[in-house]
Structure formats: structure tokens, C-alpha cells
Amino acid sequence: MTGTDGPALVLRDVAKSFGSVVALRAATLAVDAGSIHALVGENGAGKSTLVKIISGLHRRDGGEFLLEGRSVDFRSTAESKAAGIAVIYQEPTLFPDLSVTENIFMGRQPTGRWGRIDRRAMNTEAHALFEQLGVQIDPDRPAEGLSIADQQIIEIAKAISLQARVLIMDEPTAALSGNEVERLMTVARTLRDSGCAVVFISHRFDEVFELCDTITVMRDGSYVSTDPVDQVDVDDVVRRLVGREVGDLYPKQPSEIGDVVLEVKGLTSLGLFSDVDLTVRSGEIVGLAGLVGAGRSEVAQAIFGVDSYNAGTVHVDGRPVPARNPVKAMEMGIALVPEDRRRHGLVLEEDISRNITSATRRSLSHGGLIWSALERRSARQWASRLEVKASALDTLGGTLSGGNQQKVVLAKWLSTEPRVLIIDEPTRGIDVGTKSEVHRLLSTLAQEGLGILMISSELPEVLGMADRVVVLSEGHVTAELGRDEATPEAVMHAATSSQREHA
């Protein structure tokens, strides 16, 4: 019974607030069976909240929710699951200690006599699922240590095995590389063809336009529009989403390139990367490109000193930076905006003020003591420079939207007045409006003489912003390209060439 006589899933004027934070005002979404429906909106527009209402994790404060024509009100995720809704959340939901198979079938394992779990049947089914998905994952291994891509695959396998009639994917591609995204899209299409209603949430418009047939735009917790994908273009969507015109996405300004500020020589960490050479000059933006898993974040973390390395040297302004000593690295002018801002960048339960000053405490203290007034003054100054959207300095970091969180992290590191800024995936999971703001900011910083090492998996971002591109593949530098040489083909070629064929 596919819903040919009406949408499979309808939400109308759904409202939800968390205390004083209004996450949803009047959200509306109608998804047909056999369709892939994109849901787009800025950070904090309320997409994930809507998803969590559909899945029964949150309960709505008001509005309608119909599933295949019947009004429903889920009180738990178990109920929505039983009703045929599968959700792939923004955060992965795997149990690291359990085997891959158990992760897929948890709570609904096939059972035999006495309720005994039939492990053999379960394994057979897991094998079949992976075959269908065309991946090779050992179903008996624990989920611990799986790559993000593999974790995502397991989430999908879960959804398929549920034979869900509604599948919701909340930014499933944010951490995936090109061919992994392709694989995911293939699966999504297969599911659509089998009559499933698919909701796809993403900030990447190329994917949205390639995969989806309908687009719903949300802004500030409210519904804006729904259109078939062939009747709108990227600019229309961006305009509706932001509520205004967005300027150039890559507002790169030429800047004066000076002396070498950061010099990395022969950096090696066994099993992660080896013999990495890098230089960053003042005023220069160096893009560090490569596929996910190439080891770029690890290089950045080793330079900054949160991870150790086995060989190599790091110099700032010609002075050696000691290994594994982030405090020293900070003092010498290195700043690192990490890839995972919710885990590494921010303390979610601490307020904006303390987050921003968390890297500059030492310089803010007087006679060894810290005074809140000084702290707040500094925080206020930096928050307003980066235009963090919040009313008070004691707003908790965790309640900010992704884009604003990123601004807080940037504020935190810029306040250390670094000589070189290493920024890992500066715009991952950030909406277009904020994205162009961040890019403009980076460009301005470079003009002011800062050296920037920018790690990004988005090719347009690397090409649009970098003065020079260093490509990493399997932990080795496989190319270094000037702004003129850096074409998409050249970068991708270097990123996919393995060390063996290179050498």
C-alpha cells in the first residue's frame, strides 16, 4: 500500500520549543511515497528538530503529523520504528562494543525457541544486506574503529532491513568522500524505486539537485516553500533559504604574501602519515586537499601538538616548536580550529564567554587569578567581531546552531592572535549564508598577514580560497599546486594517486 492517494508523510505547522529557544515555529513537510525529498535550510533552521519529532525522540508542542493519512503522535523512537520510519541521524547511533550484525538487528533479532536469538539467520541476513549494498564489511567485527563511511553504511543497512516506508537521512554525506556519496545515492534511488518515501537533508546543493525530485526550504523554524527540483535553481533556493541575496561564495581577495611563518619538515607518524613537508607564508592561504582518511586532520593535530609524531620538525618564524605540547604551540602562534567542533572545538555545556576565552586564559589572568569581568570583556569583543548570533554571553555553546558554534570556535582561536591558523573543514555542515561569511573572514585575516592552512574536502572551497594547494594521499604529499595549476582534475588526480605509483 504505497500512498498513491496522498503523501506518505505529512507535517503541518509543527511547533517545538526547548525552554525559551524556539526551534520550530510552523514547519510543514509533505513527502510522497516513491520520492526523494530534499529538506534544506540554514544551520539552526530546525531540520534536525523536525526529524527528531518524526522519529518520536521529541514530542511536538503543536501542529499536525500524519503518517499515511492517519494522525500519529509518537512517544518514543520505538513507536516510530514500528510504524515503518527509519532515521539516519546526524550523529551516528552505533554501539561500539557490539558486532556489526548485532548493530543492524538490535532489538529485533530473529529468534527461535525460548526467545533464543538465531545468530546464524542474523549473519546470513547481514551478509545478504552487504551484498545488496555492494560493500565488504566483516559482519562479526565490532563496530568500534569503523570509519565514518562504514558507520554510515551500517546505518543504511539497518534502515533497509527494517523495510521502512519512510527513510530520513540527516546530513548523511557530510563526512563522506566522492565515491562513498555515489554509493549512498545509488542506495537511496533503489529505495525510492521500491516505493519508499525518502527525506534527504544536506547543505551540499550539487547532491540535492542530483538526487532529489522535490525540495522543501525551511527558515527560522518555519516553512518557506516546496518545489519540484526542475522548477528551481540553486540561486532560487539559496535566496529563499537565507531570505536575502548571498554574495560571492568564495570572496577571495588578493593579499600580500610575506615570509614563511610555518615550516613543517619530514613529519612522520607511523601508520598515519609520513614525510610530510609543508610551508605556509604570512598572508597566504594554503589548501590541504585529499580524500577523507588521507590523514590531513592527523597532520594538523600533530603540528599543533595534541597528537604525537615519530619524526620531523615544525618551525614557526624559524623557531622550533616542541612536539606534543599544545600550550607551547599556542604561545608560539599556532591555532587549530579542529574538524569536529562539537567534540573538540567547544565545550558544549560551557557558555559562550568561557568557550571564547578558553584558549587565552593564561594571558587573561592577573597574578595567576582569572577575573570574570576581564573574561567577559574579551569574549564580548570577539563575539561581536565574528557576529555570533546570541543574546547573552552565558548562552551555552551546545544550544547554538552549527554555524554559530563554528564562529565561537573561530573567535576562540583568533583571540589568541596567532601567526598561523590551521583550520580543519572550516565550513563542514554550515549553510551557504554563513559559509560565505566564514570565507570572507578567512580572506580578510590573510590580508591582515595571517598564514592560513585550510583543510577541506570540498574541492570548490579549496580551489576558490587557496593560494596554493598541497594534496595528501594515504599520508603522503602527492602534489603541490599553485593557484593557477590547481584545477579540479589535477587535485583529484593527486588525491587518488597512491604513494606506490607516485614513487
Place this chain on the structure above:
Amino acid sequence: GSDDSGASGGDADITFIPKNLGNPYFDASNTGGQKAAKEFDGSFKQVGPTEATPDSQVSFINTATQQGAGAIVISANDPKAIGDALQEARDAGTKVVTFDSDTDPEYRDVFVSQADAEGIAAKQVELIAKAIGDKGEVAILSAAANATNQNEWIKLMEKDLAANHPGIKLVDTVYGNDDDQTSFDKTAALLQSHPNLKGIISPTTVGIAAAARYLSTSQYKGKVALTGLGTPNQMREYVKDGTVESFALWSPEDLGYLSAYAADALISGDITGEEGDTFEAGELGEYTVGPDGLVGLGDPTEFNKGNIDDFDF
């Protein structure tokens, strides 16, 4: 006493502090104390810690001091550790009687001893010697490693054995912490580590009952003798089934009774704790304070198949 006995009525306010609550031995002494207080028309209460440690006892001594108790009657968990608290109480005018387990003499007015230590030690040595034919290995199952009275008896027993019983060899002393389970398990371990063991002395009511219970169902029943200090109610079964031939104890109820009377006499000023002071202790008759403020209850009673049914405590 010099004053007339009327002075002791009415305002004798006595606080009993046992080593710990929930211990049947002190339950009996409590009964005795209560009975005595009723007789001389004093007020009586028993308070105490749940665990037998000196520091928790100190809080209760302090509280009694604050309440201005007439006398504290206490069984000490440590000879020294509670001394200062007791001194403090005495400074505030409270009389201090120790019973069952003493502190150093300077911290109390009178110690009511259940029997003099030599008597107890000698009795137990006598019983074990009789049970094993004055020859073979024996071991001691004691209470806590720090218990004052236990250690004194053990020392005296060692001396007595060495001097008068060359055939008996004391091979081990273990501590059951006055805890059933520990004592039980320690008994089991003793029997295994000393295959030639002939007898066990357990000078503590908890220990002897646990050891008897272990022996009664083990292969050693009737082969390894057990004696020590126990209450008739706890041991009746094992005496009847032959696990234990005989054991000894004084009456804890009488001990409490006598201690309460001693306290009353101190409060009323009948005695001061000087050697030679005498006082009436109700139905127990007249007692005289010995050297170091010692008041002896009398010799322990031996219990065996013949007489055990005459007692109920």
C-alpha cells in the same frame, strides 16, 4: 558509702555506650543496666555506633557530654583513642565507668571487669587442655586485631600454656572481626592450613558460634575440639550435638547490672573509684573497688551438657 542511700535516687542519668549496636552480648548487658536503673530509679539509655570503631564511639561520648549525662558506661573499642573524649566528659562532671573492655585507667573512674583477665585466660586454657588431653596443636580465633581484652587474654593464655602445658602448641591466631561470615571462613581456613589441629579457642561470642557452626557440619566434628567464650542460647545446639564439650562465660546481664550500680554509686558520691570503696549492687550484693579502680564481677561460669538448659541469655 558515707551518704545515705536516698541521694542516689531520681537524678542518676546513665548512658550506656556498647562497642556497637546490634550485638546480642550488649543486648544482654543493656537489659541488666536497664533493670538496675529501674531499681535505683535512675534514667537509662543506650546509644552507640553501628560499627565497632573508636572514632564513631567518640561522637556518642561527646553527645553524652553535651547532654550533661550523669555517667557514661562504655565498652571501649580502643584503650587510648576514646580517652580524651572521656576525659572531656569527666571534666564536664560526667562519671565514667568502663565495662567489658577497658581504657587506660586514667580515663575512667571505675572498670567493671567481667572476671579478671587471668581467671578468663586460665579457664579457657583449662577447658581446652581437658578437651584435647593436654597435648597437640591449638589455634585461637579472636575478634578484632585491636580488641584490648582479647589481646590481653591471648597474651595470658600464651604464658599459661608455655608455663603449665608443655604438650600444647599454639600454632596460629586469626581474627574474625566479630563478624559471622569472616569468623566462619577463618575457621575453615584454619582447619586447612593446620591439618594436625586438635583444638580451637575462640574467646568471643561471635567467633565461637561461627566456628561451632562450621565444625558441626564438617569432617572435623568431634575430632577438633572447640571452646571459648559464648552465650548459652547461641551454643545450646552445638553442645547438644557434641560439637562442643564445654565453654565459659560470665553473665553479660549481670555485668550491665553491676556497671549501672557502679555508675550510680559514682554519681551519688558513694564511691570515687578509690581502692577500698564499697557499694551495694542490688541483688548481687556488696562490691569493693580494687586497685586501679577495678571491680570484678566474679569467676566465669562453665557451661556443658549438664547445665546449659538452666540458662537463658
Place this chain on the structure above:
Amino acid sequence: MTRLASLLKQRETGILVAFLLFLAVTTAINPRFLFSSDGWRDLLLTPSILVLLAVGQAMVIITRSVDLSVGSIVALTAYLTGRLFLDTGLPIAVVVVLAVLAGMVLGLINGALVAFAKVPALVITLGTLYAYRGIMLQWAGSDRINASDIPDAWLTFGTSSLLGIPLLAVVSLLVLAGVAWFMHNARAGRELYAIGSDPDAAVLYGLKVKSRVLLAFAASGALAGLAGVLYVSRYGTISSGVGMGVELEAVGAAVIGGVAIFGGSGTVLGAAIGAYLLTTINRGLPILGIEDFWQRAVVGLLIIAAIVLDKLLADRQHRKLLAERNQ
């Protein structure tokens, strides 16, 4: 991978080997430690009660909680058993059931507070550790229950054997087998692992986290209740100190047996072996010539050695998984 190889890699195997080694050494020094009817009996009998508690504790720890109140539950249910025998004359079977039910109710109180008030189990069960013990002491006053108050049949049960295996050991091994089966083969058992592995993911996943947490605590309480009745049967006397401090032994046994303190991994079998090792070491040290007083120190060293070893093994496993992924 052969069955043998995978068996050798189990965490339980290491601890079992340690247990057997200790047994071998002690028996070599004093053969009666194992080869005498009492030696054999005590080897199986002494750990029985701790095994029950360790099994319950393992279930709770696997769900990323901890139950510090078990010692107090043992005390309350043991005293309840004594009172029932003394005051009601109910048949033994009914008394046993009532005591187990009482333990379960006390466990449910823990579980409800943890699951519904969303308060960490360590705090809640620390609170009920005090509260339950206080209630028991208040109720019992300075009453003590003696062996003579307990029906002979029940006392005999505590010391008699079936085919050379003490009945108490039979009970604890049956319980162990049942719980082990449940944890390995039942959906609810696997869900306990999932919840402990990542509680947030379990909520998103739609597992019934609350009722499973309740289940684990109820089981731990019921097992403590069973331990309480069996305590009466074995020791006959019930004093105020019953089960004092046993909670840390139970946690220690589980941890030694390879149950990860942060949940998600380990087995009840391991916890049971941990309990065997702990008690046997306690009994065996005097035979090895180690003075009574030093026993706790040795137990402490042992716990530390066990968790360090476990950690080293886990790290190796982790590195291997990463290596597999990278190849």
C-alpha cells in the same frame, strides 16, 4: 579462526587460568586445600554467595550503571528471612520466594530512581546503601537471629551436597547459567549490552532504555535477595554486619572478571570466575604463608593487576581493529 583460538582470546580465559594457577600452587603446597572433602567443599561453597552478587553486579555494570546497595539488600533480606522463619512459620519455599521478591523490590527502587530521575547510579545506590542498611538496623534493633531460630531443613540445605557439589554452589551455578544464557541469547540481554555501549545511541535507536535499566537493577536486587536467604542457610546467624562492604567485593569480582566498568562488554561468566578467584585467594593466602593481615593488600594488588592486564589486552585488540581497517 579456530574455535580454540577464539576461546583463548576470550577475556574470561585469562582469569580462569589465573584461578587454576593459584589453585595449583596452593594445592601443591598443601594438598588438603583441594584434596580433602572439606577442601573441595569449601572451594565450591565459599564463593557461592559472592557469585550471585557478582552476576547481578555484572548485569548492572554492563548497562553502564553500578549497584552499591547490594550489601545492604543482602542484610535486609537476610533479616527478613530470619523474621519470616521466626514469626510466621511459612514453608521454606514461600520464605525464599518472598525474600527474593523483597530484594527485587529494593532493586526496582534503585532502578526507578536511576531510570526515571535520570540520576547516576553511583549516587543513587550510594544513597540506598545507607538507607537500606539503616532501615535494617532500625528494624532489627539489637535483635540477632540465631541458628536455633532457623528451620533445620534450611540449615542442612546450606551445608549438604549433591554428588559432591554443595547445594549452594549448585544454586549459584544454575543461576549463573540462566543469566549467562539470557545475556547471550535473549534480545533483552543483548539490549543491556547495547545500552551500556552507548546510552545515547540506544535512545535514538528506540530501545526501551528505561525498562531495561529497571530490569538490570531488579535482577541485581533479586540476586542479592537470593544471596540473603542463602546467607541465612549457610551461616545461620544474622547480625547487624551482614554483607557490609560486600558491594565493593562484587564490583571487584566483576571488574577482575573482565566486565568493563563503563559498560558494554564483559560477561557474567567472567564476573563469576572473578568471584571464585577473589574468595579462593582469600582462603589460600594463609596456606601460602602470607599473614592474615596482608590479605587485603594482596586482593588490592590483584584487582589492579587484573584491570591493567585487561586494558593491555583491550588496547591490543583495538590496534588490531584499526590495522584491519587500514589495510
Place this chain on the structure above:
Amino acid sequence: MNTYADSARPLLMRLFVNRDAAVLLLLAVVVLYSMAAVPFFSNDITLYFLLLDLTPILLIALPMTLVIITGEIDLSVASTVALSSVLFGVLHRDGVPILLAAVLALLTGALAGAFNGFLVTKVGLPSLAVTIGTLALYRGIAVGLLGTTAITEWPEGWTDLAKAKIGESMVPLVLIPIVVLSVLFAILLHFTTFGRGVYAIGLSKEAARFSGVNVDRTKVVLFTLSGLVSALAGIYFTLRYGSARGDNATGLELQVIAAVLLGGVSIFGGKGAIPGVLGGVLLIGVIASALRLADYSANVIQILTGVLLIASVVAPSLLGWIGATRQRKVKSSRK
């Protein structure tokens, strides 16, 4: 330019509607009620005995607060008290000058704490498991060293010092070191970079590491402090009771943790403050003292400690739940 308020909540509300204020308020209510209703409670000697009794808990609660705020726990403190007490006693007995003996006992305590810290950070073990192990180990060494004996020969001057009063007042001298240490720990936690690091570690270890907090070193320092202060409490314990024993301070670890948690420190780490903790310790102490004076048995005190601990953590979520239900009702009635 954007302007930001300091806080979304008014100043008065921030000051008076929080955990610390609630504990201190409750403490005040209990004290006032006891003074009115419990005979002998308002004597000044009550305060004297109360502080003497609470000194070890007050002392150990300070580093314990910091340890728990980083998300760890130290169950071995009471065993460290016993270990240092016994060592202090043994050294004194064997003729080591008493000051030197004290210093050596303190060092041993610090070492015991550092060993915990080492196992937690360098080996990467959970502190709950580690300190259950060292709880047995340290206590075992203490009991092993002294066996059946207790060392009770102490110079009068030293034992008197532990109980001395300030001048003519009924305020014990130990209050001075307690106040000094409390202030030092409060400054360390609330007004230094180290303290910010402690909170950051408790809220997010990883984020702290990426902000340049030396997570391992911080934890080792805290565990060492915990051992050191426990050893100090051990020396106090020895002198106050004039007795070095292996079973000194049995079960004290749970009392300390109960008090710290009652004082508003989150067992998950990241939350809590020194004033609340001091309030928590005093609250338990005052209630116990008042109940004893009112002739309640030790059992009632235990029950109440447990119930209070549970209530203190359950109350906030209960209030939250009531609030949420009311909000939902208001919302639905508005429709």
C-alpha cells in the same frame, strides 16, 4: 557591532537560584531549627565537637571536589588516611622525630595518590576500578604493617594540638587550617587557569585537550593532592584519637563522596563549587549531631543521610519534570 548581555538571567536570580545557594539555605534552616528544637544544640560546645568530627571529611572533600569535577573519582581516600596514620605511628614508634614522621607520612599519601593518577592517566584505566583496587591495597598495607597493635604513645603536646581551642572560645584550632585550605582550594578551582582546566576536562576531555589543557597532568596533580590531603587527615586522625590503627577511618570514603555530591557536585563532572561542598559536609554533620542530641539512634542518621543524598539529586529532575508538565498543560490550554 553586536552587544551582548552578560547573562540571560537577572543577577539576583543567578546568585540565589542555584545548587550552592540551595544547600547553604537548607543548612541555615536545619541549624536554626535545631537550635530552637533540640536541647543542648545551641551550646557552643556543639560547634566544637562538630568541627572536630568533621575535620577529616572537610579536608578530604576539598580535593575530592576537584577530582569529581574532572569526571573521575577517588575511593581510596579513607585507606590513604589509614595508611598515613599507621606509617606516622610506626615511624614515631621507631624513634623518628615526629615532624619528620609526619612529613614522611604526607609524602607517602602523595605517592599513593600519584599512583592512582598514574594508573588513571598513563595506563588509561577508569578511576572507579583503579581506586577500588587501591582502596583494598592501601588499607591492606596499613593493616599489614601494624597487625594487632595500635600505636598509642604520643607526646601530649601534639595530641592536645589536634583538640586545642582558639583562645578562650569554643572554636577548635583546626578550623584555621581548614579555612586556609578551603580558601586555597576555592581559589585554585574558581579563579585560576588550572581550575578552568578542571571544569573543561569534566565537561569535555577532548575539547579541553584541544584548548591546550594538559589533561593527564591535571589529573595526576589532583589525585596527588587527594592523597596528600588524605594523609594530612590521617595525621589529624592519629593525633586527635591518639591512636594509629589500621582500621582508622573505615568507610570514610563513602561519607566524603556523599557529602560532596550533596554539595552539588555532579558525578558526571564539570559542575560543582567549593562553597556548596562545604555546605554539604556541614549539613550532614549538623543533622547527625542534632539527631544524636535528640537521642535518635545511629541507624536513623544513616537512613537520613541516604535519603538526603538521593533527594538532593532527584529533586532537580523532579522539579524539571513538574515544570515541563505544567508548561505542556499551559500550552495545550492556550490552544
